[in-house]
Amino acid sequence: MTRIELAVLDAPEEPRHQAAPSVGLESLDELWFQVSGTVCNLRCSHCFISCSPENHSFWLMTREEVATALEASVELGVKEYYFTGGEPFMNREMEEILGDTLAIGPATVLTNATLMPERRAWALAELAERSPYTLELRVSLDGVTKEMNDALRGEGAFERCMDGVEKLVKVGFLPIITCMRSWPEERTEGYLDDFGDLLAGIGYDRPRVKILPPLLIGEEAKRTRGYEETERITHEMLHGFDLSQLLCTRARLVTARGVYACPILLDSPSARVGETLAEGAESDVLLGESACFTCYMSGAICSNTSASQGADR
Amino acid sequence: MSSAPALRGPGGAWLPGPWRGDGEPRFRRVAALGGVYSNHIALRRALEDARDRKVDAVICLGDLGAFGPHPDRTAALIRENEIPVVRGNYDDSIARELEDCQCGYTDPKDNHYARISYEYTLANTSREYRRWMGSFPSTLRFRVGETRVLAFHGSPRRMNEFLWETTTPTHFLDGMAREHDAELLLGTHTGIHWSRSLTGGGSYVNAGALGRPANDGLTEVWYVILEAAGAGVAHEFVPVAYDHEALAMEMQEEGLPAKFVETILTGWWTTCLEVLPGKERSRGRW
Ligand code: SF4
Ligand code: SF4
Ligand SMILES: [Fe+2]
Numbered sequence: 152m153t154r155i156e157l158a159v160l161d162a163p164e165e166p167r168h169q170a171a172p173s174v175g176l177e178s179l180d181e182l183w184f185q186v187s188g189t190v191c192n193l194r195c196s197h198c199f200i201s202c203s204p205e206n207h208s209f210w211l212m213t214r215e216e217v218a219t220a221l222e223a224s225v226e227l228g229v230k231e232y233y234f235t236g237g238e239p240f241m242n243r244e245m246e247e248i249l250g251d252t253l254a255i256g257p258a259t260v261l262t263n264a265t266l267m268p269e270r271r272a273w274a275l276a277e278l279a280e281r282s283p284y285t286l287e288l289r290v291s292l293d294g295v296t297k298e299m300n301d302a303l304r305g306e307g308a309f310e311r312c313m314d315g316v317e318k319l320v321k322v323g324f325l326p327i328i329t330c331m332r333s334w335p336e337e338r339t340e341g342y343l344d345d346f347g348d349l350l351a352g353i354g355y356d357r358p359r360v361k362i363l364p365p366l367l368i369g370e371e372a373k374r375t376r377g378y379e380e381t382e383r384i385t386h387e388m389l390h391g392f393d394l395s396q397l398l399c400t401r402a403r404l405v406t407a408r409g410v411y412a413c414p415i416l417l418d419s420p421s422a423r424v425g426e427t428l429a430e431g432a433e434s435d436v437l438l439g440e441s442a443c444f445t446c447y448m449s450g451a452i453c454s455n456t457s458a459s460q461g462a463d464r
Numbered sequence: 465m466s467s468a469p470a471l472r473g474p475g476g477a478w479l480p481g482p483w484r485g486d487g488e489p490r491f492r493r494v495a496a497l498g499g500v501y502s503n504h505i506a507l508r509r510a511l512e513d514a515r516d517r518k519v520d521a522v523i524c525l526g527d528l529g530a531f532g533p534h535p536d537r538t539a540a541l542i543r544e545n546e547i548p549v550v551r552g553n554y555d556d557s558i559a560r561e562l563e564d565c566q567c568g569y570t571d572p573k574d575n576h577y578a579r580i581s582y583e584y585t586l587a588n589t590s591r592e593y594r595r596w597m598g599s600f601p602s603t604l605r606f607r608v609g610e611t612r613v614l615a616f617h618g619s620p621r622r623m624n625e626f627l628w629e630t631t632t633p634t635h636f637l638d639g640m641a642r643e644h645d646a647e648l649l650l651g652t653h654t655g656i657h658w659s660r661s662l663t664g665g666g667s668y669v670n671a672g673a674l675g676r677p678a679n680d681g682l683t684e685v686w687y688v689i690l691e692a693a694g695a696g697v698a699h700e701f702v703p704v705a706y707d708h709e710a711l712a713m714e715m716q717e718e719g720l721p722a723k724f725v726e727t728i729l730t731g732w733w734t735t736c737l738e739v740l741p742g743k744e745r746s747r748g749r750w
Binding site: 178225226228229230231255256257279283284285286287323324325327339340343357359360361 | 571632639737744745746
C-alpha cells in the first residue's frame, strides 16, 4: 500500500503545507520526460506551466540525459514512457530519443503537432514500424473551430495543427486528440461528434479524442480563476480513496534540472523529489498544491487511458 | 438457471480440472481460456477441443460474463465441469453488484455500450452464480512439468490491468515474474492473445479471449494450451471455429446491441476501442 503520512516541514511560512498529506510511489509505471523543458513554439493562454519560446526556466534535455534515465528505468520496471514540454519537437534530438525509447518500451509524445513537416511524419512512422512497441502521438487541439482553438492557442495554431494531424494520419498514425474542456460538461458528447466530423474532413475517420478537465494553474489560473484555498486534499479525503488515481503514486517526471513528482507541478519547488531517478523514486510527494485537488477530483487525466489504473484488489 | 448438460471427459469422467489435495498441482498439458464474455457456444466447442487434445486440466482466467447472451449458460458449463476460475473484473463486478465492469472507459460511447452489456449481464446472472463468482481467487499457482505458472486475469497486481503486446516492456514483465516468483505468467483481459519470452528465462502468455474474436477480421476465438517440453514449457494458441451465427442469433433475440453482433459476425471490434493502443487499433477495422 502507498504510505500516507503527515508531512513535517520546517517551513512555517507555508502553513497550508503543514496539513497536507503525502504519498509514496507505489510502482514506477510511467516515466515522464520534460524533454523540451519549458520551451514551446506557441504561447497558449491556458498553458499550465506558461511555456513559450522565451521561457527557459527549464532547458531542453539532451539525448544522453534521457538515455541515463532510460537505463535506470529498466531496473525500476517502468511500463510506459511519456514525452512532454513545452513542445517536444523543439528538441532537435527528439527522433533519436524516441528511437532509444522504443527499443525498450512504448512511447507517447504530447505535442501541438505544429512542427510536423512531412519528413518528420515519415521518420516517426518508420520508428514506429521498427519497434515492437506502440508510438502514440497525443495532439492538443482546444476546439473544433479556428476561433475556439486560436483564442487559446494563438493565431494560426488551428490550421497548422490540423495540417500536422493530417500528415500523421497519412503515414498511418491514429493520433490521440486531446482537448481541454472549455464548456459545461453536459455538452461534451455534442463536441465529440463535432470533433468526429472535423477530423473525418482531413481523412481521420476513426479519431481518438480525449477531453481533459481544465487545470486551474499557470496561465489558466490568470485566465479564469485559481482554486479556492479550501480546494485542497486533506487527510480525511484520502480515506478509502483509490490512490492510484494520483499520477504521483505511479509516475515521476525527469527534467534537465532534476526529478519531479509529476508533470503538472513543474513550477512548484516542493514537487522536486530528487536529483536522480533513483532518488526521486524513493521520495514521498506532498499533496499540498491546489492542482493536487484537480487530480483528486478528476483522476487519470495525464495518461493515455484511465484503464491502466483501477482499484487494487 | 440453464440446464446445459455438463461435458463429460473421455471414459465418462468429469473433464479434469478441480484442484484436489494440497500443494501445487502439477500437469503435463493444460488448456487455459479466458474472456468468455457469455459465449457459451464457443466455450463448449473449446472444452470439446481441449478434451480431444487430452489435456489433463482446464483453467479459466476469468470474465465469464459480458457482451454475449444468457450468462448463466456459460456459468453452468464452467461450474458443472468444475473448472477452476481466477476472478476477472467482470466476475468481481457481478459478484459484488458494482456499478460497472471496471474496464475504466472514459469515452461516452464506449461507456454507453459497456453499460448495456453490464446491466444485461447483471440482470441475467442468477443469485447462486453471483455468489459463486465471489469465491473465485485472484490468482492460481500450478506447475506445467517443472515450470511454475502464475495465473491471473489482468496482471498479478491488478485484475483489471491491461497488458497489451505493444505497451508492455519485456523488463516490466521480467520484474513481475521475479516479484511473484513465477516462470510463466498467464493472463487475459485484453482480448488479444500474444506471448513473449523474457530476458530472465521466463515467459508471459496472454490466452486471448473465447468470447469475441481477436479484432483480426476472422470469426474464430482463441484459447491456449501449455505443455511440458523438456525442462520447460511450450504453448500453442488454438483458434476455435464455432457456430458464431447461432450466437449472433441469440444475441439479437436478447436485444443486445447490433454493434456487438457485428463483431461476432465480422471479427472486427466495434466498441470499447478506447483502451486499445495505437498499434493494435490500427490493425483493426474501426
Ligand atoms: S499548452 Fe502546450 S502548446 Fe501551448 S504553450 Fe503550453 S506547452 Fe506549448
Ligand atoms: S498534482 Fe496530482 S500527480 Fe502531481 S503531486 Fe499533486 S496529486 Fe500528485
Ligand atoms: Fe477483463
